Amino acid sequence: MSWHATVLTLFPEMFPGPLGLSLAGRGLREGRWRLEARQLRDFATDRHRSVDDTPFGGGAGMVLRPDVVDAACADAIAAGPDRPLIYLTPRGRLLDQALVREIAAGPGCILLCGRYEGLDQRVIEARAMREVSVGDYVLSGGEPAALVLLDACVRLLPGIMGATASAEEESHADGLLEYPHYTRPAAWQGRAVPEVLLSGHHAEVARWRRAEAENATRQRRPDLWLRHHGRNSDASLLVP
Ligand code: SAM
Incomplete structure (x- = not known):
């Protein structure tokens, strides 16, 4: 059914x-x-x-x-x-x-x-x-x-x-907003893609994405950050 x-x-x-x-x-x-x-x-x-x-x-x-x-x-x-x-x-x-x-x-x-x-x-x-x-x-x-x-x-x-399933990584899946995305061209209007994403180092890319997701959540949605990650967080990092 x-x-x-x-x-x-x-x-x-x-x-x-x-x-x-x-x-x-x-x-x-x-x-x-x-x-x-x-x-x-x-x-x-x-x-x-x-x-x-x-x-x-x-x-x-x-x-x-x-x-x-x-x-x-x-x-x-x-x-x-x-x-x-x-x-x-x-x-x-x-x-x-x-x-x-x-x-x-x-x-x-x-x-x-x-x-x-x-x-x-x-x-x-x-x-x-x-x-x-x-x-x-x-x-x-x-x-x-x-x-x-x-x-x-x-x-x-x-x-x-x-095959496009990405539900585990996207915003709100684990109480975080998603990291930012980039695609070709690698340079556009004088703006470069973050170097790490071109490096081919999967572990470093994963670390960078996690840090970006955490920063975005702390800055944009301190309510979400406190609710899901508050116990492990440094409250002084919260942007009012
Ligand atoms: N008098 C109601 C009030 O002040 O709570 C608002 C009624 S609204 C004009 C008409 C209908 O729109 C509601 O019965 C509800 O089904 C729907 N609706 C309006 N805002 C909504 C929202 N934020 N979330 C879900 N449904 C909404």
């Missing part, structure tokens, strides 16, 4: 979108993963196919109805149980590579994309949804967030990256 993603959305036409191209798209066509985008409106019960209503307590915007969302969740769970049910929301836990790895290692996921003011809180609780954010900013809908989460997971699935 291939990794199976179901997206519950008011805009199913946004999928697979960019995930239909490149490595993810080829994986989709080869059946290495499956994607279904289900229209939330199909689970409405009135003749207007309403999915939202005004918020109790007043205020701006509309809220997605719990009964409609719950019916859509039940349908997705029936099509593939044991998958985490994830509500994409700026109130959620920030998506990081550890969570991506966890989701990619499972049977797939069910992603719920909010719109308007979001979901009625009761269905989030009743369905014990995991709440995940893709960053500390507000999108107009959960669909771009779902595409981000799916892209990050799918590229880790077996057979997707193939």
Whole structure:
């Protein structure tokens, strides 16, 4: 059984979108993963196919109805149980590579994309949804967030990256940002490639890359450095 993603959305036409191209798209066509985008409106019960209503307590915007969302969740769970049910929301836990790895290692996921003011809180609780954010900013809908989460997971699935697999070395794999890359020409606009990379000494190249990765992480993301390497680090090296 291939990794199976179901997206519950008011805009199913946004999928697979960019995930239909490149490595993810080829994986989709080869059946290495499956994607279904289900229209939330199909689970409405009135003749207007309403999915939202005004918020109790007043205020701006509309809220997605719990009964409609719950019916859509039940349908997705029936099509593939044991998958985490994830509500994409700026109130959620920030998506990081550890969570991506966890989701990619499972049977797939069910992603719920909010719109308007979001979901009625009761269905989030009743369905014990995991709440995940893709960053500390507000999108107009959960669909771009779902595409981000799916892209990050799918590229880790077996057979997707193939010979280009470099997931063990890239940024966030071990709590470090990646070292910088260079290619031909060796001299460009008066800028040279670091000498060590032309030396052919694999051990020295590996040492240089590790040092560059550590420096970049300390300087650009002291939060990451402290979280993953803090105990072995010299705090005075941290750039404020
Ligand atoms: N009223 C909500 C709040 O302030 O937390 C924002 C609602 S937003 C306009 C509509 C939908 O976009 C949300 O229900 C959610 O599904 C999605 N969304 C917005 N920002 C997001 C983020 N940073 N991460 C994940 N999903 C997001």
